[in-house]
Amino acid sequence: MQQIKKWVSLVVLSLILSISFVNFSPFFHKNGGAQPEVKIVSNLVKREPPVQKIKTIDIYKNQVFRGDLLLVNNTFPIKQNSIKEDIAPLSSIAEMKKQFGTSIDSISISKEVGLAFSNMMKAANKDGLVHFSVNSGFRSFEEQARLYNELGSAYALPPGYSEHNLGLSIDVGSTLMKMESAPEGKWMEESAWKYGFILRYPKDKTDITGIEYEPWHFRYVGLPHSAIMKEMDLVLEEYIEYLKKEKTVKTTVDEKEYFITYHPASETVKIVEPILSQYEVSGNNVDGVIITRYQ
Secondary structure, three states: OHHHHHHHHHHHHHHHHHHHHHHHHHHOOOOOOOOOOOOOOOOOOOOOOOOOEEEEEEOOHHHHHOOOOOOOOOOOOOOHHHOOOOEEEHHHOHHHHHHHHHHHOOOEEEHHHHHHHHHHHHHHHHOOOOOEEEEEOOOOHHHHHHHHHHHOOOOOOOOOOOHHHOOOEEEEEEOOOOOOOOHHHHHHHHHHHHHOEEEOOOHHHHHHHOOOOOOOEEEEOOOOHHHHHHHHOOOHHHHHHHHHHHOEEEEEEOOEEEEEEEEEOOOEEEEEEOOOOEEEEEEOOOOEEEEEEEO
16 A cells, blocks of 8 residues: 555656646757746836937037028128028029020029929919019129119118028019019918018018018028018018027927027037937027027
């Protein structure tokens, strides 16, 4: 009987061992038998954010005088190196040549601005506005000096004091009537902001701009700046001061999110990537730069 009990005990023990082997064998490596490390992370545990790449932008003094947001008036003239580097004949844009023919052969402007203007004209044409004319674009300092000497201070500005010296402004008219009364003028006043343009010298802001009402003079500042200026009814002088006061402005245009920040000259700026990896830097031609970041 004692031998039977001993035999039963051996059988039970072997069964227990075999069951244990079956249950735990998946945790063993074939080549070593050691149990792998298993980490259990609860979704209630706050995880550390991933390491983000930091980009440092050094703002140099000469950047204050370059870009699409330069303020140009009788107090703040531009420098020779403020002129846009991509100046090209407006007729080099096929759509412009098709619409305006030889009338624009002598007119040049920033290529970037010319393409934006072309898109604006396409939209106007779709809305039934086709009687446009282009009367002036970029002027060199030499050409501006000639105009100033010929016409005098009542009709022209000295070299460097005209927005046309930048390559960002264009004078647009109507072949039907004066731009002030023309449907083309009304359309542009309401819609130009969508393409990055502003009516630079509106009727009700002459005391701020120092320039009489010019319903034909449109200046490129780019999005989202043109949208903010339109929404808040600001001219460029007011917008520059607004950004300096606010320091940081966030806005959304066509579901695209923008962060605009003002920085005084000689400041070092850090931008987090990849969250805001795209950016543009423009001086204000006064005392600092404006960084526009977007996704």
